[in-house]
Structure formats: C-alpha cells, structure tokens
Amino acid sequence: MISVKAPGKLYIAGEYAVVETGFPAIIVALDQFVKVTVSTADQFGSIMSKQYQENSLYWTRENDRMVFDDRDNPFHYILSAIKLTEEYAKTLNKPLGLYHLKINSELDSDDGKKYGLGSSAAVTVATIHALCQFYELPLDKDRLFKLAAIAHFEVQGNGSLGDIAASVYGGWIAYHSFDREWLKLARKNYDLPQLLTEKWPGLKVDLLTPPADLKLMIGWTGSPASTSHLVDKVALAKAKDDMDYQTFLNESKKCLLAMIEGFKRGDLAAIKTEISRNRQILAGLSRLSGVIIETENLKQLCDIAEHFNGAAKSSGAGGGDCGIVIIDKNVPTTALIAEWQKNAIEPLNFNVHTLN
Missing domain, CATH: 3.30.230.10 (Ribosomal Protein S5; domain 2)
Incomplete structure (x- = not known):
C-alpha cells in the first residue's frame, strides 16, 4: 500500500x-x-x-x-x-x-x-x-x-x-x-x-526563512467562504475599472516585494509594517469591487491583534474563514487569545510545516 x-x-x-x-x-x-x-x-x-x-x-x-x-x-x-x-x-x-x-x-x-x-x-x-x-x-x-x-x-x-x-x-x-x-x-x-x-x-x-522572533497566529471566524466565487466577483470589477485595478496591483507588488526583503533581512518590524499595509491595500480593493473581503468578524480579529501589538489581516480571499497575525514571539498572547474567544473567534493551534 x-x-x-x-x-x-x-x-x-x-x-x-x-x-x-x-x-x-x-x-x-x-x-x-x-x-x-x-x-x-x-x-x-x-x-x-x-x-x-x-x-x-x-x-x-x-x-x-x-x-x-x-x-x-x-x-x-x-x-x-x-x-x-x-x-x-x-x-x-x-x-x-x-x-x-x-x-x-x-x-x-x-x-x-x-x-x-x-x-x-x-x-x-x-x-x-x-x-x-x-x-x-x-x-x-x-x-x-x-x-x-x-x-x-x-x-x-x-x-x-x-x-x-x-x-x-x-x-x-x-x-x-x-x-x-x-x-x-x-x-x-x-x-x-x-x-x-x-x-x-x-x-x-x-x-x-522567517525571522527567529516571528510568531504566526491564526484565528477562525466561523464563517466559511468560497474562493472561486469571490475571485469571479473581483474579476468583474477589474473589467469595469481597469485603471484603479492597476493601481491596486502596483501597490500590492510594492508591498510584497518589501515584505520579501524583510524576510531576507530577518526584519520582523518591516514584515509587520507591510502586513498592515497589505490590509489597507485589500480594503481599497474591497471598495473598488464591492466584494466584502474583511467581514465584521475579520475586522474584530485584526483590531484585537493590533491592540496587542500584532500586525493582522484577512487570509486568502477573505469573506470569512481565517485571519492571520504576525507578532513578536516574546510578546505574551494570552490576553489577545482571551479577547478573541470573547468575540467568538477561534484560535487555531496549527504550525508551519516544512518539507525536506
């Protein structure tokens, strides 16, 4: 077998x-x-x-x-x-x-x-x-x-x-x-x-290779989303307003290249800055397309994490599912998790899996 x-x-x-x-x-x-x-x-x-x-x-x-x-x-x-x-x-x-x-x-x-x-x-x-x-x-x-x-x-x-x-x-x-x-x-x-x-x-x-002090946290909002349907909706918006969509693409690329550089330098602060920036860039796409990427529950997840010095955003297509947090692993996260749970956000205790 x-x-x-x-x-x-x-x-x-x-x-x-x-x-x-x-x-x-x-x-x-x-x-x-x-x-x-x-x-x-x-x-x-x-x-x-x-x-x-x-x-x-x-x-x-x-x-x-x-x-x-x-x-x-x-x-x-x-x-x-x-x-x-x-x-x-x-x-x-x-x-x-x-x-x-x-x-x-x-x-x-x-x-x-x-x-x-x-x-x-x-x-x-x-x-x-x-x-x-x-x-x-x-x-x-x-x-x-x-x-x-x-x-x-x-x-x-x-x-x-x-x-x-x-x-x-x-x-x-x-x-x-x-x-x-x-x-x-x-x-x-x-x-x-x-x-x-x-x-x-x-x-x-x-x-x-992530910086040694980087900790990834994952929260689940309890509402599943369909990636393929959300991508379809954004594609329709792209056809209607190509100039603003090109602006979104250029901003996303600049942000990601800066984040990749942050990984190469082992610079947690730079990675956190770009995570927060990417959240705002996606908010701009949401306004342009009419697609709700950051739901009310995802907003709560991110806002709570930011209050406890994490950088947070929706993950994937959004519209529900998970949000991610990048935080210094030396920062205590018990209060953050408790606040998530108070707001019906489920912390997922998953780790990054590296292949040989």
Whole structure:
C-alpha cells in the first residue's frame, strides 16, 4: 500500500493580485494534511473519503436551467488528478491498473467546520503524488507542482495556484503566479512530458526563512467562504475599472516585494509594517469591487491583534474563514487569545510545516 500526505496552506499576503501573471504572494504550508493511500484492486477500483461523502454543491439558475458549480466539490479535483496522472502514465507507456484510493483530510474539523486551508489543492497534490508512486512515474517537486496545477486549474478555471505551491514545497514561500492563458494554449500544443519540462512564463517559487522572533497566529471566524466565487466577483470589477485595478496591483507588488526583503533581512518590524499595509491595500480593493473581503468578524480579529501589538489581516480571499497575525514571539498572547474567544473567534493551534 502506498501512503502520502500533502499539507494545507494559509495566505499571508498578496491575495487577489497574485492571480495576475508574475505578481507575488507569501503563503505558508500548515501541519494539517490530506492523506491519500493507494492499494491494488482486483475487479473494481474505489474512491473513498469519510469527509467528502456528503459534500454540498453550489448551483444557480440560468434561463430556467439549474446549473451546478463544481469548483467547491473536492471529488472533482480528485477525478481531475486521477485523469491527468493516468494521461502522464500513458505517455510513458505504463499499463493502467485498478486501485482503491482512500482520502482522509485533517483540513476540516471533525465536526465539519471548514477552515479554508486549501483542501482542494492538498487533495489534488496528494492524489497525484500517490498515483505517480503507484505507476512508478518520474516525479520531483517541480513536476508535482505542474501536474497538480494543471489538474486543479482544469476544474477551477481561475485562481493563482499558490495553494498548490504551498502544498508541494512546504514552509514559507514567495510565489509568483504563472500565465494561465499560456497554460491553456500549451495544453493543446504540448504533450505532458514536454509541458512538465517547459519553463512556465511568470512562475517563480522562492523558499523564505522567517525571522527567529516571528510568531504566526491564526484565528477562525466561523464563517466559511468560497474562493472561486469571490475571485469571479473581483474579476468583474477589474473589467469595469481597469485603471484603479492597476493601481491596486502596483501597490500590492510594492508591498510584497518589501515584505520579501524583510524576510531576507530577518526584519520582523518591516514584515509587520507591510502586513498592515497589505490590509489597507485589500480594503481599497474591497471598495473598488464591492466584494466584502474583511467581514465584521475579520475586522474584530485584526483590531484585537493590533491592540496587542500584532500586525493582522484577512487570509486568502477573505469573506470569512481565517485571519492571520504576525507578532513578536516574546510578546505574551494570552490576553489577545482571551479577547478573541470573547468575540467568538477561534484560535487555531496549527504550525508551519516544512518539507525536506
């Protein structure tokens, strides 16, 4: 039996801008995992998951037709990962087999709370990793990223794929997104082995070392959000007011490059300054797009953290889910946590997961 795991992620900064080619974000991998096992099957294969058996579907009405949105259903990512890995196997003349695939996720709580830790990305990465072992396919981190990015993008159709990078590379990363329009064309013109060795325009992943005195805190607001829907809404606003959107992009890039420099210098004060600046930049995007990125609960989470000398902001697409705090690890945080709990904000005791 083959068993692999892939970590979940949290965005630290650079959200929304990172969906544009070459724009940076900082992301961390967390020590909460999706685990996938593969074992040989005889007469029929299976895909089993305790967490995903009763997954909800989003749907809307178009001209009296019920239209389903599959982008929040993890099974579609699993199926896409299987299809792509087997396409890769066939290009290398590997015979396809039958297998049982079991998925177990720690990224949502036992009582069904959804923390927004990138389960669709982690399950895509873990499924591909496990099946590449099953079929004995050549794989390194760069190939794993590219395979998982293709499989995920072919379901979601938007987003930066930064959550895939966090699950593949682990730790703290500076991620610059690649050109998704190029990928669509490349999929039609290159076979998979060639696409996996090509340089992808705009793609850059750098591992970061946090300052020794940096502490990351995570709070959960109790209300899950759909990343793909929020990204869609911001894309509509971009089309309406391109000049202000370009200003947002430029401000985000300046902020992130300064933050990355702060990591390189081990300068906690500089990182905290840029976290606070990124919060304000996202507030500007929220006004421009009409998308509520920082909900009232997220605002409370951030304001409380700032009162106790932390720098805080929403994480990921916002609209609910988690907020993050960067604080000096020598500063006591008991009172901060107590204030969060008084305001129905749940501290999440997760750590950054570094891969070998």
